[in-house]
Amino acid sequence: MRKRLLKGDRCGKITKGGKTLLLVTDQRKFLNANRSKRTMSLDKTDQTTERKVGKGKVFRKLIGSYDVHTPDGKVVTCSISSTLRKVLVYPLADPSSRRPTVDKVEDIKMTDPIAIGDEVGFIYADNCSGMITEVLPRRNKLNRKSGRNKNLEQVIVANADQVITVTQASRAKIYWSILDAFLADIEASEIPAVICISKMDIADDDVMDEVRNYEKIGYRVLLTSAESGEGLDEFKDVLKNKISVLIGKSGVGKSTLLNAIQPGLAIRTKEVSRMTGKGKHATTHLEMYPLDIGGAVVDTPGMRKFGLWDARTINVAWLFREMRPYLGECRFGGDCSHTHEPGCAIKGAVESGDVSERRYKSFLKMLK
Numbered sequence: 522m523r524k525r526l527l528k529g530d531r532c533g534k535i536t537k538g539g540k541t542l543l544l545v546t547d548q549r550k551f552l553n554a555n556r557s558k559r560t561m562s563l564d565k566t567d568q569t570t571e572r573k574v575g576k577g578k579v580f581r582k583l584i585g586s587y588d589v590h591t592p593d594g595k596v597v598t599c600s601i602s603s604t605l606r607k608v609l610v611y612p613l614a615d616p617s618s619r620r621p622t623v624d625k626v627e628d629i630k631m632t633d634p635i636a637i638g639d640e641v642g643f644i645y646a647d648n649c650s651g652m653i654t655e656v657l658p659r660r661n662k663l664n665r666k667s668g669r670n671k672n673l674e675q676v677i678v679a680n681a682d683q684v685i686t687v688t689q690a691s692r693a694k695i696y697w698s699i700l701d702a703f704l705a706d707i708e709a710s711e712i713p714a715v716i717c718i719s720k721m722d723i724a725d726d727d728v729m730d731e732v733r734n735y736e737k738i739g740y741r742v743l744l745t746s747a748e749s750g751e752g753l754d755e756f757k758d759v760l761k762n763k764i765s766v767l768i769g770k771s772g773v774g775k776s777t778l779l780n781a782i783q784p785g786l787a788i789r790t791k792e793v794s795r796m797t798g799k800g801k802h803a804t805t806h807l808e809m810y811p812l813d814i815g816g817a818v819v820d821t822p823g824m825r826k827f828g829l830w831d832a833r834t835i836n837v838a839w840l841f842r843e844m845r846p847y848l849g850e851c852r853f854g855g856d857c858s859h860t861h862e863p864g865c866a867i868k869g870a871v872e873s874g875d876v877s878e879r880r881y882k883s884f885l886k887m888l889k
């Protein structure tokens with residue numbers, strides 16, 4: 522039920538007994554619950570322009586507008602300064618001089634210079650709206666080629682603590698190579714990866730063999746079922762106080778899992794089509810949800826693969842953890858493609874069983 526907003530109060534603040542309470546939405550409930558953890562307000566006044574400036578984290582993006590959560594618990598809806606969409610190109614001869622004259626102004630090669638999870642600086646327009654003027658340096662980013670224009674980079678999330686790839690335990694054979702492609706992409710982003718095998722209530726018989734292999738090569742594997750409740754406590758524990766991103770093919774149960782650990786997280790789920798057994802896309806946009814237990818999680822719409830942004834510059838074998846020790850050991854050294862060459866150390870490891878043949882097939886698939 523929506524509470525009526527007080528007239529003229531665009532932030533949706535509700536006052537009671539002289540005290541200001543925040544609007545009753547899930548996000549704001551979280552901000553209230555975490556009031557004790559809040560740091561001091563970062564809002565300041567810019568001395569030269571006399572304008573009030575603030576800092577915060579982007580939780581939600583809509584076309585042309587961004588919801589920024591400030592450390593003191595406000596949600597400020599911001600537009601973006603047009604300068605963030607441009608790159609100033611300086612003369613090449615002496616880039617260090619940074620003369621005030623720029624050679625040219627180019628459009629940035631990104632779909633959007635601001636991503637969910639970005640720490641931003643903004644100027645207030647009023648108490649609850651503003652304009653983003655600065656994106657602080659990112660700790661990391663999960664990026665891919667834009668679906669619409671392959672020459673543009675799309676940053677899915679910035680500054681994440683971990684990426685959880687969800688794969689379902691039933692009809693899992695179809696999903697392993699998709700999982701391997703996701704894991705490789707996450708390795709490239711250098712964000713820690715966690716594997717979650719969902720729908721354990723309807724698991725195939727041989728799922729545990731693969732699970733053991735992923736554990737052997739160093740991944741943490743969570744076994745969950747939103748249906749039976751298996752593994753939900755551990756799943757919750759992994760999310761606690763962290764910024765996590767959930768990725769995986771459509772219909773594997775990402776949104777259902779989140780709803781199971783925090784009822785009413787308001788993430789839409791849909792029935793898997795009975796005819797095809799395939800999931801229908803339910804999550805349609807990116808949003809970061811604050812968690813009652815601390816931390817936040819980004820639910821992503823299902824995708825088969827990432828389409829890694831800088832795939833060409835990356836040594837694919839390096840993205841498979843268990844293959845790393847063999848790099849440089851091949852007869853042809855760095856020239857080995859690990860596909861057909863004699864004396865290939867990785868192929869040798871597959872033959873001796875030290876690298877799983879199934880993972881090696883996923884590697885070959887990624888080279889195509």
Ligand SMILES: Nc1nc2c(ncn2[C@@H]2O[C@H](COP(=O)(O)OP(=O)(O)OP(=O)(O)O)[C@@H](O)[C@H]2O)c(=O)[nH]1
Binds near residue numbers: 804
């Ligand atoms: N048997 C079983 N079914 C589940 C489980 N979790 C989810 N499902 C079903 O799987 C279907 C898809 O779940 P969603 O949570 O929407 O999947 P999603 O990964 O968020 O899908 P997208 O948003 O399209 O990416 C729904 O019909 C759920 O009821 C589970 O633990 N066991």
Ligand SMILES: [Mg+2]
Binds near residue numbers: 776777803
């Ligand atoms: Mg979903």
Ligand SMILES: [Zn+2]
Binds near residue numbers: 864
């Ligand atoms: Zn080789």
